[in-house]
Amino acid sequence: MGDVVSLGSVNVDRVCHVSADELATFEARYDWFPERGETVRVADLPDEFDPEVDERRHGGKGANQAVAAARAGATTTMLGKVGRDHGRYDVVSALARAGVDTDALGTADAPTGPAYVFVEESGDNRIVVHPGANAAVDEAYVRAHADAVAEADCLLLQNEIPVAPVATLLDSLDDDPDRPTVILDPAPPDGVDPLLTREAVDHCTPNEHEYAAIESSLADYEGIVVRKQGGDTLYVDTADDGFAVEPPAVDPVDTTGAGDVLNGFLAARLAAGASLRDAVETAVTAGSMATREAGARSGVPTLDAVRAFRG
Template identity: 35%
Template sequence: MKEHDGGPPRHPLDVVVVGSANADLVVQVERHPAPGETVLGSELAVHPGGKGANQAVAAARLGARVALLGRVGADGHGRLLRESLERDGVDLGHLRDTPAASGIAMIAVGPRGDNSIIVAPGANARLTEDDVLEAAALLRSAPVVSLQLEIPLPAVLAAARLARRAVLNLSPAVPLPDELLALCDPLVVNEHEAALLLGAPGEPDRQAKELLALGPRSVVITLGADGAVVAEGGAVAEGGAVAEGCAVRAVPSPRVAAVDTTGAGDAFTGALAWRLAAGEPLVRAAAFAARVGAAAVRRPGAQDSYPTMAEVEGL
């Protein structure tokens, strides 16, 4: 295994993304199959994806200086992923080639842009705590480190410990150790991920308070076309049930015709991380990120759909 010679990092960095890079295998379907059912779909399309790579490209396309720490396979999909990231100016000095297949995401997209996704992690599962520690100087150099959970949890925790500010997107949703929760600023979840972490669904405002009571420094719940809810500050109530006195704010989203929601959450998180790195308050950063997410659903694919700053300003 060798580290890719991506040249010296561009300093100062805005965001370091520690996460996955996958090849997205996408099929359009008229409806999603029921268990045991077969449906016919469109021709197979292959796009660069993965939550880590998506967030890196989303931020870079908006103008952020971004580096990606992760692993790809020494295969055709790995070459596709590298070429895509390089085109958008992402620093690849810490993207490692791995003697395993690159990660794959199998995506079925319905007629309303809704999707179902199965991920085979491949090389992403080989990212280790040692890989992260070897890149400690890189992580400490950026105002924000953006994290997701398509890579092993020990690597995520190691990166969060080194980060000046850790933004964690709880996707795919898994239970988190208290130490990692306490390092999140913010913890970013959608409604389904919030319900899994809390054990039950609920109203977004209350979910945000209950999530804040679990220990993160701030929380963002994304609501798709309805924007997001942001919670920060306050004290944990007796028994740790609800964070009392915290500020909960609703963030609207522009109304657009959704073509494909694949990767929209990553576009949101990448944009959020960049604006936080620029020093914006969380609510303002989330409002900008909601506009980026809305712009992304207007085109098919994940990275292919991500907007430039000019497109966001024109939304």
């Protein structure tokens, strides 16, 4: 079924269900507070930032995408770092139970990446990410696992770990004729431009907010752009003009992680040798199906379930 490596973030999500009035208060108080469907990275959260947390769940775009790739049938490895508190939150064990190889995960002297997921009554979300242990992913760690990356069929990247070591890794893949297909999720978009300039990035998968933020940078990007738009039409821009895919109609409960599910399935299907159109159509269906349950991972379907849903 193909080998997938996800190099990225591992988080513990603090889920906060909020009303429209509560959202308005956050928006008025913090100019960096995300818009609907947006993820922002904040290096230093103010002391007074103390939203009411309803529950804690496993998250992180890198880890979520790894779980989705495994559910889609790929042999999947997670690369990144967790904090020494990971046992308290069952972070690594949960990934392993989902079928992800966690042997190469590192441990840092920082808390496992905390993220605040604000879920609206409509099921839409806004995410605030604090780096935590994710910031400890450095060039030495990436170099130590470069062979595993080079041997994979597909590499999943996001923008919740430091850019510099990832850029160096991409440079090392340029001259490798057997390098993996690289999928970059430019989330959050702030600071992602150095990765977009790397020739090894084959696919870029922004949502509508991320696309607006990096549209000017994409003018010089020569890869394939998969424009995620939630429950609306998804557009695939290629050198041959591309195509559009309509997501299936579902009743969403929580959209958290839906884009991660799409990315994970896209990687797994491309790694398995599927055509771009088939891989995207399968991935779009999987992402839509995942919104029917709360949490970034609880609703991730299997490949068999997606195929049955598509008929």
